[in-house]
Amino acid sequence: MPIYISLYGLGVDSRFWDEPEIYNPDRFTESNNIPDAYIPFGIGPRMCVGMKVGQLHAKIVLALLLRDYEIWQTKDNESVLDPRSTFTAAGNGIYLHFKEIKKIIQEEWRDGL
Ligand code: HEM
Incomplete structure (x- = not known):
């Protein structure tokens, strides 16, 4: 029997997290990790076998983006959840601002390493 667990529901449950609506990477x-409440890759014997590859891939993409761009979202175009989606998905798209970090700053940073 398929069982669907709302990861969003777990993520905003104040029984597990202080101030669940606040974005706090810590x-x-x-x-701080509560293993049963933080399960983006599932849990138990059938949990994701590609977890480390997935996390590494995400880190590489983020590092490459953040190396070259400042990225931010403004209050007037914050994403809202799609209430009809089975998964955690933005209902109105995800609008981000990108500003290229000047090449010269990168060169100074590389030379300093
Ligand atoms: C950020 C990326 C990823 C996320 C969030 C993710 C998430 C998940 C989740 C939630 C499950 C179901 C676990 C369960 O049933 O309890 C799963 C299963 C699985 N994932 Fe991933 N996954 C990711 C990347 C990957 C990658 C990169 C691979 C392969 C290289 C992979 C291979 C698999 C496989 C084979 C299963 C089935 C495991 C089984 O049923 O025994 N996943 N994943």
Whole structure:
């Protein structure tokens, strides 16, 4: 029998997280981690076998983007959840601003390493 668990529901449940509506990356440090409430890759014997590859891929893409761009979202175009989606998905798209970090700054940074 398929079982669907709302990861969004778990993520905003105040029984597990302080201030669940606030974005706080420290929530995901290992010392704060509540394994049964943070399960983006599933749990148990059938959990995702590609977790480390997926995490590494995400880190590489983020590092490459953040190396070259400042990225931000403004209050007037914040994403809202699609209430009809089975998965956690933006209902109105995801609008981000990108500003290229000047090449010269990158060169100075590389030379300094
Ligand atoms: C950010 C990326 C990824 C996310 C969020 C993700 C998430 C998940 C989730 C939630 C499951 C179901 C676990 C369960 O039933 O309890 C799963 C299963 C699985 N994932 Fe991923 N996954 C990701 C990337 C990958 C990658 C890169 C691979 C392969 C290289 C992969 C291969 C698999 C496989 C083979 C299963 C089935 C495992 C089984 O049923 O025994 N996943 N994944």
